[in-house]
Amino acid sequence: MALDIISRSRVLSDWLADKALPLWRDKGVDHSGGFVETIDMAGEPTRANRRARVQPRQVYCFAEAGRRGWSGDWRGAAEGGLAYFDRIFKQPSGFYGALADADGILLDPSFDLYNQAFALLAFAYLGEVVPARKAEMIERSNDLRSRIEAHVKHPVAGFEEDNPSRLPLCSNPHMHLFEACLASETVEGFDRVGWANLADEIAHLAMDYFIDAESGVLREFFDHDWAPMAGEKGRIVEPGHLFEWAWLLLRWAERRGSAEAIVKARRLFDIGEAHGICANRNVAIMTLLDDLSVADPIARLWPQTEWLKAAVRFAALTNGAERERYLASAARAAAALQTFLATPVGGLWRDKQKADGTFVEEPAPASSFYHILCAIYETEDCLARI
Template sequence: MKNYSEVYEQELINNVIPFWMKHSKDELGGGYFNCLDRFGNVFDTDKFMWLQAREVWTFATLYHEQEARSEWLEMARHGADFLAKHGRDAEGNWYFSLDQYGKPLVQPYNIFSDCFASMAFAALYKADPQEKYAKIAKDTFYNILKRQNNPKGKYNKAYPGTRELKNFALPMILSNLALEMEHLLDKKTVDDLLKSVIHEVMDIFYQQDSGLILENVNLDGSFSDSFDGRLVNPGHTIEAMWFMMDLGLRLNDQKLIIKATEIALRTLDYGWDKEFGGIFYFMDIKKHPVQQLEWDQKLWWVHLEALVCMAKAYAFTGKNECREWFDKLHDYAWNHFRDAEHGEWFAYLNRRGEVLLPLKGGKWKCCFHVPRALFQVAKTLQQVAEPAS
């Protein structure tokens, strides 16, 4: 597995990060260009706040944890300056998107802009401990906690009092954000949040009968027999399970690590396309047709998060099944998503594994899942000892 560690680190440093360093920085308008084609050409200048923040996080984290390269810190500061100047409304909520020069385009309806902004400035504070970064991170974080029970607020399209559901994505994100923010928060806040999110993820959304995690449940945690209530997103589950493993490590809770590993393995088996390979994007827990037309696409982040999950599961448990899944995922991901010719990785494949959209950055893809996964796998497997032959 140490050989894998070296391969992933080299891919991060020599192939992926140079692509973003070369093509994404907007010297004129500030921040980063999000929409890049296969070759790195800008095909749209709109800027999406959660993607801007993710790129800040990436470069700040690499500077702090990988290597203190001045150009990485400068890149992180460049994006943070744009975010701090333009990213929030008067109430401190983060817009969804801006134009190239920072004028708002889409209202702050999506709390994930706030989550990743908080994460970005917390990471930048580690790399460059200026109080202004800590303040933005903490102000945003406490605003998230205030909004967590009604994250969309006035932008919620659902009719009140009928089918009110809660979504898996926010507790999943908070389980990671709590650790990302820990150096800026008091111990009680962190401990209370960790207890809450672990309960939500592992007890409320986890279904004991199927061994799977649902994307939406009723407010009381019960099953909703509807499109949204039957929805399973294998990638979300698998990503959340490595968050749970990190929390298990932080809390010295091996039972949590083992349970997360079991759920991840079950989800991989459930979500794997037995005919064409790769992991399905969306599934219906009752095997009904899903409403998402992209249900059978193979997405970059799903497979990269699965690689991180299996690397951690193998490192923390030593289970050979995790090693076998890592090998299988590695072969699929590197043979289908990686662009050896022009750098970075493709995002969207059809069910057969053929490139569907040749973009490298867009409304949903940025400098985040690929570099984070490469970094996490390299770091996780660096110290894994191979069993004696």
């Protein structure tokens, strides 16, 4: 089974370098330097409205591709994308708005912690790969973190959704902020203590509140006391997020030596694998309820990448039969991902697979690239450790 995931990893790496990165550099960046929201199945960009989150996610993709040695114009894409993000989305408050149209007209200036988290991720990766801009990225990173802490700090731990607070509170933006912390604390010159402290706070928030102590599931929506939101909303469990949190907690646990985080991450993974994978289609589905019944059988692309990332990270940290089990799971996840990458134009992807196994006919969303690229590079890195 190790050979299976190794061969699939090579295919995915070649697809990324030879198909996806060139296509999204060529068709996915417009004349203004901004990243398009979607590319249609004929390989042409659309004029769909642009979510703020897509811009720093694509900055991350091209910065990381550059760091990994991709020979295309990664720097022009990354720096141009950040300039566009600043020009179109940055508000007088120092935060980033939420939505613009294809002409660069801001449609929704509202605050979303999720979008700020991705700005921080972009700062970390660009600061690492473009030395001439590191001092600027350090300053911007510290400034945005300080603004977030001043604007939406929760009295117990973590952050509100806005100020004044709106409900429900959500685990998802904390997950991406956690990811930004883990990236930022490793970049030379960044405020390692500040980022490490925030990473620790979010890790404990997840282990103490987001993850149910009895069932081991991780919930999405909470009231102001970090108790599960009343009604069905508070029962929602997303297999993709079980895998994604497991991957992040493993990374944090390895740095901090936390046995508790490894135990909780393993349980998240086991629940996701046992209950979040459709046996007929062999893909990770979108939504369960907290009794582990299926709430939404649609399979989106991104949970496949998170399944893969978690499985290969577990494989790198285990041995013997346990490692073989995780390698087998990683091979299944890679196979699931590859079904979404089978498109008429190489370098694109499908986003949604219906319960009958057919795909929704729609353009490829740029937002998925962050998930795909990270999973492919993580697989390379973890297999190199085995």
